[in-house]
Amino acid sequence: MSTLEAIYGIWLREFKVFKREKSRVITSLFTPLLWIFGFGGGLGPNISIGDVNYQVFIYPGILTMSILFSSVFFGVYIVWDRKIDILKAILVAPISRTAIFFGKALGGVTDSMIEGTIMLLIGVALGISFTPITTILVLLFLLVLTIGLVSLGLMLGSVLTSPESFGTVVSFLVFPLFFFSGALFPLENLPAWLALLTYIDPVTYAVDGIRGILIGNARFPLIADFSILCVFAFAMIQAGAFFFRRMQ
Amino acid sequence: MWAIETENLTKRYGPINAVDHLNMRVKQGEIFGLLGPNGAGKTTVISMLCTMLRPTEGSGKVNGFDVVSQPGEVRRSIGIVFQEPSVDDELTGLENLQLHAMWYGVPKEVRAGRIREVLALVGLEDRKNDLVKTYSGGMRRRLEIGRGLVHHPKVLFLDEPTLGLDPQTRSQIWDYIGDLAEREDMTVVLTTHYMEEAEELCDRIAIIDQGRIIVLDTVEALKKSIGGDLVCLGISKPNPDVFRDLDYVKKVETEEDLIVLTVENSSQHLQEILERAGKVESISVRPATLNDVFLHFTGREIRTETGEGGIFERIMRAEAER
Numbered sequence: 128m129s130t131l132e133a134i135y136g137i138w139l140r141e142f143k144v145f146k147r148e149k150s151r152v153i154t155s156l157f158t159p160l161l162w163i164f165g166f167g168g169g170l171g172p173n174i175s176i177g178d179v180n181y182q183v184f185i186y187p188g189i190l191t192m193s194i195l196f197s198s199v200f201f202g203v204y205i206v207w208d209r210k211i212d213i214l215k216a217i218l219v220a221p222i223s224r225t226a227i228f229f230g231k232a233l234g235g236v237t238d239s240m241i242e243g244t245i246m247l248l249i250g251v252a253l254g255i256s257f258t259p260i261t262t263i264l265v266l267l268f269l270l271v272l273t274i275g276l277v278s279l280g281l282m283l284g285s286v287l288t289s290p291e292s293f294g295t296v297v298s299f300l301v302f303p304l305f306f307f308s309g310a311l312f313p314l315e316n317l318p319a320w321l322a323l324l325t326y327i328d329p330v331t332y333a334v335d336g337i338r339g340i341l342i343g344n345a346r347f348p349l350i351a352d353f354s355i356l357c358v359f360a361f362a363m364i365q366a367g368a369f370f371f372r373r374m375q
Numbered sequence: 376m377w378a379i380e381t382e383n384l385t386k387r388y389g390p391i392n393a394v395d396h397l398n399m400r401v402k403q404g405e406i407f408g409l410l411g412p413n414g415a416g417k418t419t420v421i422s423m424l425c426t427m428l429r430p431t432e433g434s435g436k437v438n439g440f441d442v443v444s445q446p447g448e449v450r451r452s453i454g455i456v457f458q459e460p461s462v463d464d465e466l467t468g469l470e471n472l473q474l475h476a477m478w479y480g481v482p483k484e485v486r487a488g489r490i491r492e493v494l495a496l497v498g499l500e501d502r503k504n505d506l507v508k509t510y511s512g513g514m515r516r517r518l519e520i521g522r523g524l525v526h527h528p529k530v531l532f533l534d535e536p537t538l539g540l541d542p543q544t545r546s547q548i549w550d551y552i553g554d555l556a557e558r559e560d561m562t563v564v565l566t567t568h569y570m571e572e573a574e575e576l577c578d579r580i581a582i583i584d585q586g587r588i589i590v591l592d593t594v595e596a597l598k599k600s601i602g603g604d605l606v607c608l609g610i611s612k613p614n615p616d617v618f619r620d621l622d623y624v625k626k627v628e629t630e631e632d633l634i635v636l637t638v639e640n641s642s643q644h645l646q647e648i649l650e651r652a653g654k655v656e657s658i659s660v661r662p663a664t665l666n667d668v669f670l671h672f673t674g675r676e677i678r679t680e681t682g683e684g685g686i687f688e689r690i691m692r693a694e695a696e697r
Binding site (some may be wrong): 129132133135136137140143144146148211212213215216217218219220221222368 | 425426427447450451455457460462463464465474475477478479480498511522586612
């Protein structure tokens with residue numbers, strides 16, 4: 128009981144800070160919007176994938192990207208908390224490291240899901256049709272994805288000690304995860320090397336699943352996409368909690 | 376039962392013994408000071424007692440709980456005020472206290488009452504709904520002390536509680552700590568390199584240097600251990616030998632045109648000292664301070680030791696010497 132209370136307390140801290148920093152949401156929506164309108168808006172009138180307008184085609188990819196970026200970058204707050212000395216107050220409290228990890232992870236997941244929901248509204252504005260079922264399915268995919276990626280970000284945040292090095296390492300990781308996820312292109316007819324990279328990239332399965340749900344041209348069966356994402360999320364939770372237990 | 380008990384508590388960083396076979400016992404309800412220059416190992420001692428750092432050797436008990444095998448019990452029974460403020464800037468003072476109460480498992484029913492009590496104690500009721508980033512340094516420190524008390528710890532650790540504060544705020548904080556210890560019947564362990572702080576607050580003091588306890592006693596006893604007051608005589612050509620045969624003069628030191636005598640019952644003997652000294656340009660008599668005690672036992676002054684991150688400096692020095 129008191130462990131749940133402590134997890135809630137850690138989550139509550141993250142949520143209170145998030146609510147106060149509204150600029151966080153706005154800035155994190157900026158890049159996805161740029162992709163949808165600046166990139167997709169330009170190519171859309173000229174290019175279609177199958178019979179789908181390119182701007183609509185990349186929407187699932189950009190939706191996933193917004194989650195990818197905000198989830199992994201959430202780990203930087205651990206680095207900052209350490210740098211401005213507020214992390215140790217939590218580390219020395221009688222809470223298990225696993226509980227601290229779960230509290231922080233829930234905080235990051237909440238931030239990302241709020242952002243994801245706003246992105247869904249933007250999708251509606253783009254003319255993508257959502258039904259109650261597809262909305263729930265998409266949110267479910269985003270949820271599992273963000274759980275995995277927030278855990279990954281927190282894991283990196285627990286070992287990297289400066290915000291600068293976190294930024295560098297995460298950029299090296301996040302951009303390949305984005306570009307090789309098939310967010311901007313279909314997974315068919317790829318050269319072997321690129322196909323291989325897309326299969327390794329866990330984000331691929333989120334993009335593919337959501338594309339299947341919203342537009343109906345998925346490469347893999349929905350259940351396969353979802354299962355792979357669940358395995359990824361589970362593995363990242365284990366790894367993240369492990370790193371938190373070892374954190375000084 | 377002792378509030379704190381250590382047996383050969385040791386922390387090694389490579390070639391350096393940051394804390395070197397430390398043995399001490401702190402009584403319940405006393406204010407105990409760890410006094411020493413930066414880098415003496417004070418913070419390392421506290422970190423081990425708070426279970427943040429694992430001892431290399433030896434053991435420690437806090438409130439009867441072992442710091443290595445029962446960290447949860449130790450943590451629940453202590454409060455900590457860090458050297459660097461660790462309250463959350465992005466939250467209000469009240470929120471800081473509420474979250475802390477949750478982390479320490481303070482039951483919901485008593486939470487609001489405890490928080491009200493603590494806010495009154497540290498005098499922050501008026502500002503409780505303001506973000507901490509709008510607080511002054513002294514207010515932050517008070518909030519941090521208040522936060523350390525929300526879960527009613529049996530032992531409160533204060534690591535350099537007034538570092539970097541102005542003299543007025545410092546004496547305010549001293550008042551708070553003194554009142555607290557009395558009212559809550561709490562054991563307080565504080566580290567400091569301010570002699571005045573140790574003198575003002577502490578019942579007993581352990582003087583620490585290079586990770587070792589050099590001497591441990593009450594402030595009065597420590598001062599007495601020097602053997603008397605200090606008489607400084609300004610003389611243009613000092614001749615220390617004229618004082619050697621006076622048995623109430625415990626120590627004679629010369630510094631350029633100054634002679635410093637350690638004199639037992641100085642008021643009774645001043646006449647004779649002045650007669651021996653001959654022509655004196657200036658004279659001052661002052662009671663021994665803890666700095667004199669430190670100087671007496673280590674041959675160095677606490678004040679001359681500066682610089683941050685002392686332990687790392689010592690490691691670098693040791694590496695350079697190899």
